[in-house]
Each structure stands twice: as C-alpha cells, then as structure tokens.
Amino acid sequence: MIIAANFKMNLTLAQVNEFANMLNANPMPNVEIFLFPNTASLAHLLVAKSFEWGAQNAYPAYNGAYTGEIGAEILESLHIKTVLIGHSERRMLHERHEFCVEKCNFYASRGFKIIYCIGEPIEIREKGQHAVYEFLESQLRDVPLNYPHLHIAYEPIWAIGTQAAQPEQITQTHKDIKTLCGSAKRNVLYGGSVKPDNVQDILKLPHVDGVLVGSASLVLDSFMKILKVATQF
Ligand code: PGA
Numbered sequence: 001m002i003i004a005a006n007f008k009m010n011l012t013l014a015q016v017n018e019f020a021n022m023l024n025a026n027p028m029p030n031v032e033i034f035l036f037p038n039t040a041s042l043a044h045l046l047v048a049k050s051f052e053w054g055a056q057n058a059y060p061a062y063n064g065a066y067t068g069e070i071g072a073e074i075l076e077s078l079h080i081k082t083v084l085i086g087h088s089e090r091r092m093l094h095e096r097h098e099f100c101v102e103k104c105n106f107y108a109s110r111g112f113k114i115i116y117c118i119g120e121p122i123e124i125r126e127k128g129q130h131a132v133y134e135f136l137e138s139q140l141r142d143v144p145l146n147y148p149h150l151h152i153a154y155e156p157i158w159a160i161g162t163q164a165a166q167p168e169q170i171t172q173t174h175k176d177i178k179t180l181c182g183s184a185k186r187n188v189l190y191g192g193s194v195k196p197d198n199v200q201d202i203l204k205l206p207h208v209d210g211v212l213v214g215s216a217s218l219v220l221d222s223f224m225k226i227l228k229v230a231t232q233f
Pocket of ligand 1: 006155159160161162191192193194212213214215216
C-alpha cells in the first residue's frame with residue numbers, strides 16, 4: 001500500500017520534522033510512505049529513513065529564470081526525487097493540462113517518482129460514469145503512462161475537504177483509470193476526505209493501491225492511525 005500525505009500550505013518545518021522523527025522511530029511494514037511538506041522546508045528536513053519526502057510542486061526545467069519556482073537541480077541537491085503533479089488546487093490556480101504533462105515528462109526524464117493527480121469536478125460526476133471516464137481520459141492524454149515510477153492519484157474535486165466518494169464510485173473509477181493506463185498494475189491512489197475512520201473501507205476496495213491524504217494528515221496522531229490501518233493490507 002502507498003500512503004501519501006499532502007500537507008499543502010500547512011505545518012512549519014518543526015512540525016513536519018516531528019512527523020519524520022515519529023516515522024523513523026516507527027517503521028511501517030508493507031507501507032510505502034510519502035510526505036509532501038511545504039517547499040520552504042525542503043532544505044532543512046530530517047533524513048527520511050522509513051519514508052520519502054516529496055515536493056508539492058516543481059517547474060519543468062533543471063534551473064533558470066523562473067521566479068518563485070523550484071527546479072530539478074535544487075530538488076536533486078536536496079535528495080528529493082518525488083514530486084506531486086496536477087493537483088486540482090494547482091490546476092485551479094493556473095496550471096493547464098499541457099503544463100502538467102510537460103512537468104510529468106520532464107520529471108520522468110530525470111527519474112523522479114511522480115504522483116499525478118486527476119479527478120473530475122461535480123458537474124462531470126453528475127453526468128455519470130461515462131462522462132467521468134471521458135474526462136479522466138482527457139486528463140491522461142499525453143501523460144507518459146508507461147513510465148514505471150508513475151502513480152496516479154484519483155482525486156474527485158468534489159470529494160476534497162468534504163466527504164469521500166462512494167465505494168462503488170471509487171472502485172469503478174479506479175478500474176477505468178487502470179484501463180486507460182493500459183495496465184492493471186499501475187498504482188492508483190484515492191484522495192478526497194480520507195480519514196482514520198474510513199481508510200480501512202477505502203483500502204479494501206478492489207483496484208485501490210493506496211491513498212493521498214490532505215487534512216487528516218496534518219495531525220500526527222491521525223496520520224499514524226491511517227498508517228497503522230494500512231499495515232494490515
Ligand atoms: P483532503 O485533501 O484529504 O483534505 O480531502 C486531499 C487532497 O487534496 O489531496
């Protein structure tokens with residue numbers, strides 16, 4: 001199972017390093033853990049022994065004149081080799097599909113692990129599963145789907161920070177994503193209101209290979225509960 005924590009614009013350096021201390025002291029068998037802290041903390045993170053740090057954002061270039069961005073040279077110098085791409089909160093800001101694809105191709109070319117987020121808005125979900133399929137197909141267009149270190153995170157926008165999608169919706173959509181990826185082996189994580197009290201029911205669903213957790217990852221105790229559940233799978 002893969003459990004990823006997206007801290008978004010939360011938690012200070014001291015707080016994220018508390019997560020590192022706890023995880024380093026309590027390795028979780030069978031669980032691949034990724035933590036995505038704020039960019040400003042990346043340079044001062046404690047060494048990750050039983051998990052991996054990742055960047056919430058990265059520009060598709062080695063270095064250069066890109067004010068406010070962070071590129072591969074800086075990330076690699078900090079031993080960060082995992083990146084989150086395509087989160088709906090960044091797409092809502094300014095990131096277009098083509099730019100997400102460019103990022104994905106660039107970081108794939110540098111051997112990074114990539115968690116690539118896709119997910120439909122409520123208007124599409126209301127039209128039914130076929131519309132969702134077509135929407136996700138368009139979000140996966142030109143993404144390097146054969147790249148071995150690519151994980152897809154299915155995050156229906158309407159389920160983020162609200163209430164998790166229904167089990168049937170998750171199962172069917174993950175199945176569809178694996179079909180679109182051309183491989184049942186492609187890891188597909190679910191994201192959207194994953195909590196300690198629903199994670200077991202989500203992880204046991206067919207075609208679910210892990211979860212991407214937002215708000216429930218911000219409290220160390222609640223994140224540890226999620227990880228403990230994941231060790232049972
Ligand atoms: P949430 O966020 O768990 O708070 O719904 C998930 C995400 O945006 O990755």
